[in-house]
Amino acid sequence: MEPTAKQERGMTRRQFASCTAAAAAGFLMTACGPKRLFDMPRDRLRTLIRDMERDYTEKYGTAVTVADTPPIPGVKFAYALDVSRCIGCRRCVYACVEENNLSRDPQVHWIRVLEMDKEKGIDFAHADPYYEADKVPREKHFYVPVACQQCDNTPCTKVCPTGATRVDPDGIVVIDYDWCIGCRYCMAACPYGARHFNWSEPTIPEGQLNPNTHYLGNRPRPKGVVEKCTWCIQRTRAGRYPACVEVCPVGARKFGNLLDPESEIRYIIEHKRVLVLKPELNTMPKFFYFYGT
Amino acid sequence: MTRAVVFALAVLASPALSLAGDARPTPAAVTAPAERVAAPEGRVTVPAERVEVPPPPFSEGIFPCSNCHAGMEPNRERRVLTDMHTEITLRHDEAHRWCLDCHDAQNRDVLHLASGEPVKFEESYRLCGQCHGEKYRDWRAGVHGRRAGSWNGHKTYLLCAHCHNPHQPRFQALTPKPAPKRPTRFIPSKGAR
Amino acid sequence: MTTLRQFSRFVAGSIGLMLRGPAVYWVWVATLVALVASGVAAYVTQVSEGLIVTAMRDQVSWGFYIGNFTFLVGVAAAAVVLVIPAYVYHWKPIREIVIIGELLAISAIVMSMLFVLVDVGRPDRVWHLIPGIGHMNFPRSLLAWDVLVLNLYFVVNVVVVTHILYRAFSGREYDKRFVVPLVLLSIPLAVGIHTVTAFLYNGLAARPYWNASILAPQFLASAFSSGPAILLILLQLLRRFTRFEIQQSAIAKIAELMAYAMFLNLFLHGAEAFKEYYSATEHLRFTQYWFEGLDGHRTMVPYAWTAVSLNLTAFLLFIVPTTRNNWITLNLGCVATYAGVYIEKGMGLIIPGLTPDTLGEIYEYYPTITEVRVAAGVFAVGFLVFTLLLKVAVPISLGEFQSDRMPEADAATAPRGLEPAPAGSAMSLRRTDH
Numbered sequence: 001m002e003p004t005a006k007q008e009r010g011m012t013r014r015q016f017a018s019c020t021a022a023a024a025a026g027f028l029m030t031a032c033g034p035k036r037l038f039d040m041p042r043d044r045l046r047t048l049i050r051d052m053e054r055d056y057t058e059k060y061g062t063a064v065t066v067a068d069t070p071p072i073p074g075v076k077f078a079y080a081l082d083v084s085r086c087i088g089c090r091r092c093v094y095a096c097v098e099e100n101n102l103s104r105d106p107q108v109h110w111i112r113v114l115e116m117d118k119e120k121g122i123d124f125a126h127a128d129p130y131y132e133a134d135k136v137p138r139e140k141h142f143y144v145p146v147a148c149q150q151c152d153n154t155p156c157t158k159v160c161p162t163g164a165t166r167v168d169p170d171g172i173v174v175i176d177y178d179w180c181i182g183c184r185y186c187m188a189a190c191p192y193g194a195r196h197f198n199w200s201e202p203t204i205p206e207g208q209l210n211p212n213t214h215y216l217g218n219r220p221r222p223k224g225v226v227e228k229c230t231w232c233i234q235r236t237r238a239g240r241y242p243a244c245v246e247v248c249p250v251g252a253r254k255f256g257n258l259l260d261p262e263s264e265i266r267y268i269i270e271h272k273r274v275l276v277l278k279p280e281l282n283t284m285p286k287f288f289y290f291y292g293t
Numbered sequence: 294m295t296r297a298v299v300f301a302l303a304v305l306a307s308p309a310l311s312l313a314g315d316a317r318p319t320p321a322a323v324t325a326p327a328e329r330v331a332a333p334e335g336r337v338t339v340p341a342e343r344v345e346v347p348p349p350p351f352s353e354g355i356f357p358c359s360n361c362h363a364g365m366e367p368n369r370e371r372r373v374l375t376d377m378h379t380e381i382t383l384r385h386d387e388a389h390r391w392c393l394d395c396h397d398a399q400n401r402d403v404l405h406l407a408s409g410e411p412v413k414f415e416e417s418y419r420l421c422g423q424c425h426g427e428k429y430r431d432w433r434a435g436v437h438g439r440r441a442g443s444w445n446g447h448k449t450y451l452l453c454a455h456c457h458n459p460h461q462p463r464f465q466a467l468t469p470k471p472a473p474k475r476p477t478r479f480i481p482s483k484g485a486r
Numbered sequence: 487m488t489t490l491r492q493f494s495r496f497v498a499g500s501i502g503l504m505l506r507g508p509a510v511y512w513v514w515v516a517t518l519v520a521l522v523a524s525g526v527a528a529y530v531t532q533v534s535e536g537l538i539v540t541a542m543r544d545q546v547s548w549g550f551y552i553g554n555f556t557f558l559v560g561v562a563a564a565a566v567v568l569v570i571p572a573y574v575y576h577w578k579p580i581r582e583i584v585i586i587g588e589l590l591a592i593s594a595i596v597m598s599m600l601f602v603l604v605d606v607g608r609p610d611r612v613w614h615l616i617p618g619i620g621h622m623n624f625p626r627s628l629l630a631w632d633v634l635v636l637n638l639y640f641v642v643n644v645v646v647v648t649h650i651l652y653r654a655f656s657g658r659e660y661d662k663r664f665v666v667p668l669v670l671l672s673i674p675l676a677v678g679i680h681t682v683t684a685f686l687y688n689g690l691a692a693r694p695y696w697n698a699s700i701l702a703p704q705f706l707a708s709a710f711s712s713g714p715a716i717l718l719i720l721l722q723l724l725r726r727f728t729r730f731e732i733q734q735s736a737i738a739k740i741a742e743l744m745a746y747a748m749f750l751n752l753f754l755h756g757a758e759a760f761k762e763y764y765s766a767t768e769h770l771r772f773t774q775y776w777f778e779g780l781d782g783h784r785t786m787v788p789y790a791w792t793a794v795s796l797n798l799t800a801f802l803l804f805i806v807p808t809t810r811n812n813w814i815t816l817n818l819g820c821v822a823t824y825a826g827v828y829i830e831k832g833m834g835l836i837i838p839g840l841t842p843d844t845l846g847e848i849y850e851y852y853p854t855i856t857e858v859r860v861a862a863g864v865f866a867v868g869f870l871v872f873t874l875l876l877k878v879a880v881p882i883s884l885g886e887f888q889s890d891r892m893p894e895a896d897a898a899t900a901p902r903g904l905e906p907a908p909a910g911s912a913m914s915l916r917r918t919d920h
Contacts, residue, residue, distance in 0.1 A: 182607020224607025
């Protein structure tokens, strides 16, 4: 827009100076201020979130909300999965796809259900995520669904060159999709194959977008960045169970607050035989597998 | 955390803990008199053993049983049912068990425990828990079975019978959802590159 | 001000040199430019479609690009390691070719940084890495270390090379107080860039194939054989096509050093293979995938054995003095070393490191045409940089391009009062016996 002659004439030196100063200050604030979404003061984050909401609403033709619900003090989330109950029906996989707006094409699945041989026990070398069956569970097999283990000692956040991923105080490993440069170092570092890359523009069919999103969770992602399970941060920070927990037909999935001695998670840890995947790596997962029977 | 949340957790956890610590709970703890259970708004004041559940999964038009059974003389003889309930095949320790081991012969609209104490269908978990003590304990703790609600607040349980057919409690196999696509060197929808 | 003017003459003269050359030169440059253009076109597709046009997937999330990056960091490191005998032991014959080594290092760094750039999903966000403007996860992330060390190494080499060439152009001896500390610094930096690059993989407990402390020494050993291999071929080409004289003893010495490096490389590989096969833990699967194939997936096996045979051949050719001094077998050895280490480090490091993936899945990766085109483009950029740098450095080293020998037109612009250096004065790089 061309400034009018009047405006131009009306611009005094002092005004010009103050405008310049303001612009410089603005630039400095942007350049030196917090850059990652999770470092930002709330009001600035809210402004950015309003822009996101506007963009997504326009793009997907449905009113999208982007929450910025912070971690709840005194809460550290944990998950437990009953290996003796899981039947490998993959209901959780697809509930997750719908809840978290995962790309349908190319296909992104945050949960990978591994079929294993009872003879061999938990052995990734002989695990099969592509099993086809009329009915599950199949004889002589058991099932180990794997998603982000939300480690306490995270190999993935450690290696991120830009600090675009971190462990939030409630224990959820989150990614700033706007800060990730897509170098995929975290994918090399993750021992659980939990991180997924948007190899091309993710697609969600019309009308299938879940409009209730969180800025660190299921908001639509761009091409070229990494994403992962956030334990349905948009639900769990609002007190709800993750989608996979609710959908599991055999009730094999359990979720709660690790710091609450009365939570089912604590009950499981104290009463059941519990294991974590690859304990030798000292990743200290907050995702526990247990034998309910 | 709100006080309600704390309370709810206490409500859920205490029976489990008391049961865990004591193999034979006191009769008082097991007995849940009907009056107390029925207290309408008083869920919060009800002793710990009461659990909120959705209505039992009756077959259409089958309850109350007394509709048909009211005038009938109970036949206590173990036999194959030929007139009614023929769709029921008992695969639940059938060598040792029969209808009237669980269903009450006197009051046809309730079940009964081994002690003879009547139990409403809404509390059938107490009946199941007589044999399946460990599962019962886990269920109360929220570890066995599904629950709905909030992880830090109010929760709804399901009765054992919501998931397990009491006459054939073994889980039926399910058809799995499609396997994930194998990675390919080609662009999934745009063909070879 | 005189210095500035002199320097601008240096720059202008250098550009002039780059623009003059025989037909062979122009054919070579045109080929490189064509390859660059093809690479750019492929890269444009990759940016618009996403990295889906590569064969990389979640299961094997790094591939050809990162393999080339790793290899080239080794080349960059090794090229300068020849500085050690030259400057520390004042071993004359090698000293004269050090400048070529540094130019090679500069080109290799350019290529390796380009390979990282083409690998990232969001090249528009690379500035997020820059401390101050962005946020660099230093010192936790080894990638942050690598970015820092590579850039530092690049700057040091550019400064040293520019200084030496400029001084030679001005007919003056280079400033020892300035160059020697920088050269000494570049030695640990050369080791550093490759060690940090090894640590990049080494630090990942999720990938047992990389999580072996033998990785860094093995990286250095393979680099010290592949880097000089390229250099040896280059030196022979220079000797043939220019008046640049390189003593046979220098070449033989480098070949001998390469034999030791290759022996160490083979030995370290053997030690690792022994550990894997003898203990036969679940970690053996990665080594098996490389050498034997796994569950019928055998794409990598021919590459693995080609690399082993090439490396063994190179070692034998270099360790025997007769073959080391015969130019045919010498060059065969160089090609074998280059190819062997390229396969071993480009594919043999990255792909078995990621296959099977952390959940045991085997996805057979090998690059797509797009990846090959982009990579060829990056190599072409590197060769172009190297060619143009040589085009300037060789005449300067030969004393053919000097401020006092500039063509008349250029000399006219020279500041009055600048005394031309006496012909044959102390030239750091000029041979006095021709």
